[in-house]
Amino acid sequence: MADLPKPEELVQIDHSPSLHKGLLGWMDTPVRIREGIALYAGKPQSLEYVGMPNPREWNPLDEDWKLPENWKEIILDGLRERLDRFRSLKVFMDICVRCGACADKCHFFIGGGDPKNMPVLRAELLRSVYRKEYTTAGKIMGKIAGARELTYDVLKEWWYYFFQCTECRRCSLFCPYGIDTAEVTIIGRELLNLIGLNVDWVAAPVANCYRTGNHLGIQPHAYKDMIDFFCEDLEEVTGIRPNPSMNRKGAEILFITPSGDVFADPGTYTAMGYIILFHYLESLGLDITWSTYASEGGNFGFFTSHEMAKRLNAKMYAEAERLGVKWILGGECGHMWRVIHQYMDTFNGPADHLEVPVSPITGTRFENAASTKMVHITEFTADLIKNNKLKLDKSRNDNLVVTYHDSCNPARGMGLLEEPRYVIKNVCNHFYEMPENTIREQTFCCGSGAGLNAGEDMELRMRGGMPRANAVRHVHEKHGVNMLACVCAIDRAALPPLMEYWVPEVDVTGVHEMVGNALILDGEQKRTTDLRGEPLPGMEEEEDV
Amino acid sequence: MNFVVSIVFSGAVVTLLVLIPWVGVGAFDLRVLFGIVIPYAAVITFFAGLVAKVIGWGRSPVPFRIPTTAGQQWSLPWIKANRVDNPKGNGGVVLRMIFEVLLFRSLFRNTRMEFRNGPRITYEFEKWLWLFGLLFHYAFLVIIIRHLRFFTEPIPFFVKLLENLDGFMQIGIAPLTGYQLPGLFLSGMVLLAAVGFLFLRRLLSAQIRHISLPGDYFPLFLIGAIGFTGILMRYLLKVDIVAVKELTMGLVSFHPTIPGGVGVLFYIHLFLVSVLFFYFPFSKLVHLGGVFLSPTRNLANNSRAVRHVNPWSYPVKTHTYDEYEEEFRDKMVEAGLPVEKAPEPEEEASEEETGEKE
Structure with a gap:
């Protein structure tokens, strides 16, 4: 693994491609695959488990990527097929005018300066081959028409740069034609997967999720153990031991959340927040179950191919049907919600075995989820708060000066902007927004989405997260912000090291962790610590040693 | 392909395109070819091609509903939804498309990133691309509508109205000695200024220079040359406007004629326009049509409320619950998790061994 440069080394960035590079032209600038940026290759056993092509040991830093002999034919046939299947791709291949509005909108370009990370150029990597193969002008005039042959080097360039895109869609917001690099990357990766070009950080979670129901490969008994463990911790904090049910038939609602939340801090505290909330609502009529089979909200299949996304997503409706629930509640996660909101019903619906979601506590009918029948937990909780169903003590979060990071997918692939803010403002007293160019629909990615959350590409991640960290530092210095809230499990895994690197004074939390802290349970003991076991404001002396 | 080659190549091609009708009409008198055959072919190519x-594009389906949401979704009744930037229905989509097509709303969001080591990253005002882009397109539109005077008889009122609006600056122009200048049309000047801006931006911004292809410079040069020849004809090297109209009316009424007295400059202008049509x-100019078909803009964000159907959806292999329980049944039972099928005691030992499959 490459050593991570220090922050002061990392910020030496030139965003103007040098004249030398300009004279060579990007098409003739060869790709140089760098450690610290590139990810490890997908392992053969991961690919075999789900029946993906060309499983083998290979290393992106090697010359030979051990491709099938007819790799070019496979890719070009695959491209043709996808042009016929996706109007998005076909239109996006034709209409870019290279106005460059997207260029400095990408967090990887801002934090890295590599010209091929300008979204326009990342798309041109594919577009140039499209022109060569499928347009008359490109066939005849070649480079003059912006066309080039698909060579081994071009293929490597695709792999390198399609795995330097987090599919965050920030560029598509600024594009006058709505050209969506996520769409280009998604389909680009789908093509690469046809010949076994993948990354371990995507392939392994996919295989795990297929087998055990979640990315981390947590088996059912272990999953239950972890939930039990949270309940023990909660008993310590609140004096009350919740008893969440697992795989229970006949429950009204199935709860699905990313497995990251049951696995690693600080996501675990968010999971504890859910458990506390559900326990609180039990006496008000909430009848909810977790599942060990549908134990993953996220979908790394989405970073592999549309087909794999569909295969992994199928568990949600299947489990809902098996358990006989009425609707599904979904936890805090980013790309999970892009898939649920924009794809799930199309992939695996119609979910006629479910009913239009109705909150059993408030009676609110979620018309916006009438067909997909799945509700986001911040929609659910915001509705509870609005209807005065939660007893909250905001002051328990008074140690926190909070800002909110909109996750890319809920922001730009759904529009979930106010719901989490409403919840946050009702559970904590000190909330400050980051600058407007960096939040809501213009939010900056954590730099680690779309399967790039590995260890070996830490330099890439610290670069990609730089714009987000920069905005956090701004509110840290201006308002003393010390807590970065988010509604995404990848964020909860990716932002702590990012903060550690750029703004070490700021910690990361899920929204429902703060809900769990503020929620006043009936018959609870006097709380002296928060869910992390750290003393509540004013309770510093009372803490047991 | 570097930018020097791209610019030189594009410039050379446009120069050649000026020389072709100059020689063709000037030296070889190929007026029928340049005045009738090529314009017809160009228009046919344009429409057929587009x-x-x-x-x-339309033949490829839209398998998924993927609008880029640029505002608050419609969810709970008391949260104000952004109906234009995150449309819930077709009315909102129409509004969003109107803003997009007529006002370049997405481009209006543009900012310029300022990077100072530290790092201190800020996002500065940058509406120039939006402004000049908008000016360019509207000037072009006005010019096209004005040119309807050459293709209609009588000239419709809106063309005359637009001419008057476009020419309102004429009082400010002093006539040059020896020339009686007609009223100055703003649109032509604006078009050339915008072309100049767009070209300089491409040339001077290192980022944009790096991404530019010959296909980016060529249309700018071509449109610049069209504008320039048009302006030359109107203000300086005047052509016989009556004869020109006879020719253009002939084209549009499918009784093409070649009147005498039309100078070579007109043929150059017409040829360049024909090339643009070809x-x-x-x-990339097909963005004219493509912008309407972009699935991130022209779809309502209602995929949780209304099911979107993928016409080529096919069944996929999934890992069913039964397969899952089969592998983990004993562990599930031991952990007290409910199972569909009770484990068979005699197989327990062997399952235990294969349980840790990897």
């Missing part, structure tokens, strides 16, 4: 392109369907 229609084919749009049909080609070139259009095979170039």
Whole structure:
């Protein structure tokens, strides 16, 4: 693994491609695959488990990527097929005018300066081959028409740069034609997967999720153990031991959340927040179950191919049907919600075995989820708060000066902007927004989405997260912000090291962790610590040693 | 392909395109070719090509509903939804598309990133691309509508009205000695200024220079040359406007004629316009049609409320619950998790061993 440069080394960035590079032209600038940026290759056993092509040991830093002999034919046939299947791709291949509005909108370009990370150029990597193969002008005039042959080097360039895109869609917001690099990357990766070009950080979670129901490969008994463990911790904090049910038939609602939340801090505290909330609502009529089979909200299949996304997503409706629930509640996660909101019903619906979601506590009918029948937990909780169903003590979060990071997918692939803010403002007293160019629909990615959350590409991640960290530092210095809230499990895994690197004074939390802290349970003991076991404001002396 | 080659190449091609009719008409008197045959062919190519392109796009389905949401979604009744930037229904989509097509709303969001080591990253005001982009397109539109005077008899009122609006600056222009200048049209000047801006931006910004292809410089040069020849004809090297109209009316009424007295400059102008028409369907200029078909803009964000159907959806292999329980049943039972099928005691030992499959 490459050593991570220090922050002061990392910020030496030139965003103007040098004249030398300009004279060579990007098409003739060869790709140089760098450690610290590139990810490890997908392992053969991961690919075999789900029946993906060309499983083998290979290393992106090697010359030979051990491709099938007819790799070019496979890719070009695959491209043709996808042009016929996706109007998005076909239109996006034709209409870019290279106005460059997207260029400095990408967090990887801002934090890295590599010209091929300008979204326009990342798309041109594919577009140039499209022109060569499928347009008359490109066939005849070649480079003059912006066309080039698909060579081994071009293929490597695709792999390198399609795995330097987090599919965050920030560029598509600024594009006058709505050209969506996520769409280009998604389909680009789908093509690469046809010949076994993948990354371990995507392939392994996919295989795990297929087998055990979640990315981390947590088996059912272990999953239950972890939930039990949270309940023990909660008993310590609140004096009350919740008893969440697992795989229970006949429950009204199935709860699905990313497995990251049951696995690693600080996501675990968010999971504890859910458990506390559900326990609180039990006496008000909430009848909810977790599942060990549908134990993953996220979908790394989405970073592999549309087909794999569909295969992994199928568990949600299947489990809902098996358990006989009425609707599904979904936890805090980013790309999970892009898939649920924009794809799930199309992939695996119609979910006629479910009913239009109705909150059993408030009676609110979620018309916006009438067909997909799945509700986001911040929609659910915001509705509870609005209807005065939660007893909250905001002051328990008074140690926190909070800002909110909109996750890319809920922001730009759904529009979930106010719901989490409403919840946050009702559970904590000190909330400050980051600058407007960096939040809501213009939010900056954590730099680690779309399967790039590995260890070996830490330099890439610290670069990609730089714009987000920069905005956090701004509110840290201006308002003393010390807590970065988010509604995404990848964020909860990716932002702590990012903060550690750029703004070490700021910690990361899920929204429902703060809900769990503020929620006043009936018959609870006097709380002296928060869910992390750290003393509540004013309770510093009372803490047991 | 570097930018020097791209610019030189594009410039050379446009120069050649000026020389072709100059020689063709000036030296060889090929007026029928340049005045009738090529314009007809160009217009046919333009329409056929563009229609084919749009049909080609249309033939590919939209399997998923993927709008880029740029505002608050419609969810709970008391949260104010952004109906334009995150449309819930077709009315909102129409509004969003109107803003997009007529006002370049997405481009209006543009900012310029300022990077100082530290790092201190800020996002500065940058509406120039939006402004000049908008000016360019509207000037072009006005010019096209004005040119309807050459293709209609009588001239419709809106063309005259637009001419008056476009020419309101004429009082400010002093006549040059020896020339009686007609009223100055703003649109032509604006078009050339915008072309100049767009070219300089491409040339001077290192980022944009790096991404630019010959296909980016060529249309700018071509449109610049069209504007320039038009302006030359109107203000300086005047052509016989009556004869020109006779020719253009002949084209549009399908009784083409070649009147005498039309100078070579007109043929150059007409030829360049013809080239633009030829070139259009095979170039990035098809964004004219494509912008309407972009699935991130022209779809309502209602996929959780209304099911979107993928026409080529096919069944996929999944890992069923039964397969899952089969592998983990004993562990599930031991952990007290409910199972569909009770474990068979005699197989327990062997399952234990294969349980840790990897």
